[in-house]
Amino acid sequence: xxxxxxxxxxxxxxxxxxxxxxxxxxxxxxxxxxxxxxxxxxxxxxxxxxxxxxxxxxxxxxxxxxxxxxxxxxxxxxxxxxxxxxxxxxxxxxxxxxxxxxxxxxxxxxxxxxxxxxxxxxxxxxxxxxxxxxxxxxxxxxxxxxxxxxxxxxxxxxxxxxxxxxxxxxxxxxxxxxxxxxxxxxxxxxxxxxxxxxxxxxxxxxxx
Numbered sequence: 205x206x207x208x209x210x211x212x213x214x215x216x217x218x219x220x221x222x223x224x225x226x227x228x229x230x231x232x233x234x235x236x237x238x239x240x241x242x243x244x245x246x247x248x249x250x251x252x253x254x255x256x257x258x259x260x261x262x263x264x265x266x267x268x269x270x271x272x273x274x275x276x277x278x279x280x281x282x283x284x285x286x287x288x289x290x291x292x293x294x295x296x297x298x299x300x301x302x303x304x305x306x307x308x309x310x311x312x313x314x315x316x317x318x319x320x321x322x323x324x325x326x327x328x329x330x331x332x333x334x335x336x337x338x339x340x341x342x343x344x345x346x347x348x349x350x351x352x353x354x355x356x357x358x359x360x361x362x363x364x365x366x367x368x369x370x371x372x373x374x375x376x377x378x379x380x381x382x383x384x385x386x387x388x389x390x391x392x393x394x395x396x397x398x399x400x401x402x403x404x405x406x407x408x409x410x411x412x
Contacts, residue, residue, distance in 0.1 A: 260409035263402055270399055271300045272317045277340070282410050293403030294394045301374075301392040304329065304349075305339035311379045311386045312368030313351060313361050328357050343388050351384035358384075374398065 254262065268278050285295035300306065305320040308329060314320035321339040323329060329336055330350050331343065343349070351361055365381045373379055374396045379386040 257409070257412075260405045263405040264409055267297075267300070267401055267403075267406065270317075270401075271303065271306060272321065273300075273340075279410075282406070286410075291394075293407050296406065297394060297397050297401065297403055298392050299342065301397065302342045302344075303339065304331070304336060304341040304343060307343055307349060307377065307386070307388070310374055310377055311349070312365050312371060312373070312381065313384065315364050315367065319364075323351070323357070323361075326357075328352060328361075345388055345390055347388045349386045349388070353384075372398070 264278070268275070273281075281299045282292075282296055285292050285299060288295045305314075305317055305324050308314050308320040308323060309317045314323055324339045324341075325337055327335055327337050328351050330352050331341070332348055335352075351357075353361075361384060374392065376388065376390050376392045376396050377386060378389055
């Protein structure tokens with residue numbers, strides 16, 4: 205499985221905003237973006253004006269980094285969204301929100317999407333009673349999701365639940381934190397996306 209190994213804090217600095225890729229650390233004084241709020245590299249602190257293409261590219265890169273996916277997979281989501289008879293940008297974001305690793309993160313069982321991917325890959329997650337170890341698995345309405353532990357993992361998830369209590373659970377999900385369970389009440393809509401994203405720029409980029 206291909207992975208993006210670029211340092212997380214460098215990604216935030218490149219996009220010019222906190223993407224909360226390292227969980228609770230992003231809210232502390234140890235956050236790399238808080239210490240250096242400029243782009244990485246020798247000329248990162250220079251002010252530059254982006255072209256239309258540059259704005260579109262940066263928006264696409266930001267969304268990819270928020271959800272932790274690479275270009276080939278992102279293009280696949282866009283192609284699927286473009287084939288649906290609906291607003292392409294909205295469908296694209298719906299696909300990304302429906303990823304199993306994102307749902308585990310939204311439940312508060314993981315401190316970041318990267319950690320959620322690890323929990324899924326290591327076989328801790330059950331969907332409708334069946335083990336699913338594919339982070340990109342797309343959940344559906346009425347799916348029941350739960351965490352199953354053997355010798356390890358439970359303490360980590362408990363700690364994550366405690367630290368994530370201040371985070372709002374999206375309206376399309378319900379969670380029973382005490383029993384490490386959650387349900388999908390409905391499919392997500394555009395208003396459920398909790399990040400400042402301009403999906404139209406992405407559509408324009410891939411439509412060039």
